[in-house]
Amino acid sequence: MYQNKGQFDSCFLATKDTMYDFQSTQIDLSERGFENDAKSPFLLESKTVKLYDYHDIPYFLRGNPYVTSGYRAFLSFRMCTKSLFLLSNESVNIWSHLVAFFYFFYLLVVDNLVRIPENNGTFSDHVVLTSLLIGYMISMFFSSCYHLFCCHSEKVFHLWLSLDLAGISLGLCACYIPAVYYAFYCHVTWQGIYLSGVVLITFISLAFQFHPSFLTSRWASRRLLLFCSLVAYGVVPSLHWVLLLGGWNDYSVRLFIPKVAVMYMLGVLALGFYALKVPERYFPGKLNYVGSSHQWWHLFIVLAYCWWYRSNVIYMKYRLKYECAGFNELTSSELPFDFL
Ligand SMILES: [Zn+2]
Numbered sequence: 001m002y003q004n005k006g007q008f009d010s011c012f013l014a015t016k017d018t019m020y021d022f023q024s025t026q027i028d029l030s031e032r033g034f035e036n037d038a039k040s041p042f043l044l045e046s047k048t049v050k051l052y053d054y055h056d057i058p059y060f061l062r063g064n065p066y067v068t069s070g071y072r073a074f075l076s077f078r079m080c081t082k083s084l085f086l087l088s089n090e091s092v093n094i095w096s097h098l099v100a101f102f103y104f105f106y107l108l109v110v111d112n113l114v115r116i117p118e119n120n121g122t123f124s125d126h127v128v129l130t131s132l133l134i135g136y137m138i139s140m141f142f143s144s145c146y147h148l149f150c151c152h153s154e155k156v157f158h159l160w161l162s163l164d165l166a167g168i169s170l171g172l173c174a175c176y177i178p179a180v181y182y183a184f185y186c187h188v189t190w191q192g193i194y195l196s197g198v199v200l201i202t203f204i205s206l207a208f209q210f211h212p213s214f215l216t217s218r219w220a221s222r223r224l225l226l227f228c229s230l231v232a233y234g235v236v237p238s239l240h241w242v243l244l245l246g247g248w249n250d251y252s253v254r255l256f257i258p259k260v261a262v263m264y265m266l267g268v269l270a271l272g273f274y275a276l277k278v279p280e281r282y283f284p285g286k287l288n289y290v291g292s293s294h295q296w297w298h299l300f301i302v303l304a305y306c307w308w309y310r311s312n313v314i315y316m317k318y319r320l321k322y323e324c325a326g327f328n329e330l331t332s333s334e335l336p337f338d339f340l
Contacts, residue, residue, distance in 0.1 A: 047079075049072060049075060049079055049082065049083045049086050049088070050072075050073075051069065051070050051071060051072065051088055052069075052071045052072075052073050053068060053069045053071070054067065054068050054069065054071065056071075056073075057071045057073050058073065058074075058154070060154045060157055060158075061073060061150065061151065061157070064277055064280070064292070064293075064294070065284070066277055066280035066281050066283075066284045066285075066287075066292070067089055067280055067285075067287070067288050067292055068284060068285040068288060069089070069285065069288050070087075070088050070089030070288045070289055071088070071089060071151070072088050072090065072151040073151050074151065074152070074153065075151050075152060076152070077149065077152060080148055080149050080151060080152055081148070083148070083151075084148060087289060088289075089288050089289055089292070090147045090148070090150075090151075091289070092289070092290055092295045092298070093143075093147040093294055093295060093298055094144050094147045094148050095144075096295065096298040096299060096302065097140040097141075097143040097144045097147075097298055097302070098140070098144040100136075100140045100302045100305070101137055101140035101141050101144065104133050104136045104137045104140065104305075104309075105133075105137060107133055107309065108130060108133040108134070108137070111126075111129050111130075111133070111313075112126055112129075112130065115313070116129065116316075119316070119317055119320045119321075120320055121316065121320060124181065125316055125320070128177050128178040128181045128182075128312075129178055129312065129313070129316065131174055131177045131178070132174050132175065132177055132178050132308075132309060132312065133174075133309070134174070135170050135171050135173065135174020135175070135177075136171055136174065136305050136309070138167050138170050138171070139167035139168060139170055139171030139174075139305075140167075140302075141167070142160070142163040142164050142166065142167030143164050143167055143168075143298070145160055145163070145164075146160035146161055146163065146164035158215060161215065162209060162210065162214065162215065165209055165214075166205075166206060166209045166210070168227075169202070169205040169206065169209065169226075169227075169230060170202065170206075171301075171305065172227075172230045172231065173198055173201060173202040173205070173230065175234075175305075175308050176194075176198040176233070176234060176237075177195065177198060178312040178315070178316070179234075179237075179308075179312060179315075180194040180195050180198060180237055181195065182312065182315040182316060182318075182319050183237065183238075183241040183252075183256070183315075184237075184241065184244075185319045185323070185324065186323070186324035187244060190237075190240070190244070194237045197233065197237075198233075201229070201230060201233055205226055205230060208222070208226050209226075231267070234260075238260060241253070242257070252315065252318060252319075255314070255315070255318065256311065256315060259307070259308075259311040259314075260311075262307060263304060263307055263308050263311070266300055266303055266304035266307060267300075267304055269300050270296075270297050270300035270301050270304065271297075273293045273294075273296040273297050273300065274293060274294065274297040276293070277293045278293055279291065279292075279293070280292045280293060281293075
């Protein structure tokens with residue numbers, strides 16, 4: 001019934017066989033990966049949310065053959081929204097990031113109204129922590145919407161996929177803002193240089209992602225290069241920060257380096273689940289609704305974001321209390337063990 005156009009993996013590291021034309025406004029069955037068959041069950045006018053097996057969905061929704069069932073397909077926007085309250089194989093993906101979106105919003109309010117004033121924070125503290133949480137919220141919101149509306153049509157699928165990927169870039173870039181700000185708290189020139197670098201890589205990554213060729217196979221290596229560059233950018237200021245503060249002798253280096261290491265570990269774990277499609281690869285059809293790799297990827301992304309937020313709040317408290325005092329200037333009674 002459907003045309004064999006090849007598989008499309010919704011992974012940003014994967015390839016797409018055909019180039020999507022964003023200018024096209026015509027949506028017909030063939031464009032959705034189907035032959036123009038009046039008996040097709042995939043109608044936008046459907047009043048119920050049907051769940052389909054892997055081999056019954058159009059090619060653009062196929063990405064993981066180990067998730068064999070529970071797929072929604074070709075729902076109107078209204079029915080997509082309604083499916084929020086029905087169990088499908090996207091339910092955990094949608095809700096995990098939707099709940100996280102509201103949690104980060106809650107933190108945004110509490111930080112600005114209570115936590116930062118309580119610690120005698122300045123306007124800059126408000127700006128950097130707010131930037132971090134807004135970056136997280138955009139990332140969570142776009143991801144939830146992508147998983148909610150991807151079953152509408154191919155055009156909508158690609159639009160939200162682009163926004164989902166842009167959200168990941170924004171979330172990554174936002175992670176650098178408070179980290180650079182507090183790491184170079186006492187080196188204002190370097191602080192300015194690295195923060196400008198963060199703004200620059202944010203704009204470059206967005207310009208890349210909204211290019212019409214971004215999701216095509218020709219750009220597969222550029223996509224990989226872009227996301228690797230965003231993560232690798234952190235290595236330069238991190239090494240510079242350790243050297244500038246005098247290495248392991250500085251208390252904030254001792255405090256923060258293990259937190260950076262845990263952050264990278266969570267990222268590697270998240271990517272491992274995502275790329276290897278474990279554990280469902282070993283239990284095909286058994287983890288269709290709960291427990292598949294994409295759900296673990298979502299969970300580890302939220303954990304990494306929470307960990308990084310918490311680490312930056314600790315660093316903020318440290319800077320607001322001790323400012324630029326070096327390790328040797330702190331007496332043993334002043335050592336901020338309570339920050340751990
Ligand atoms: Zn996702």
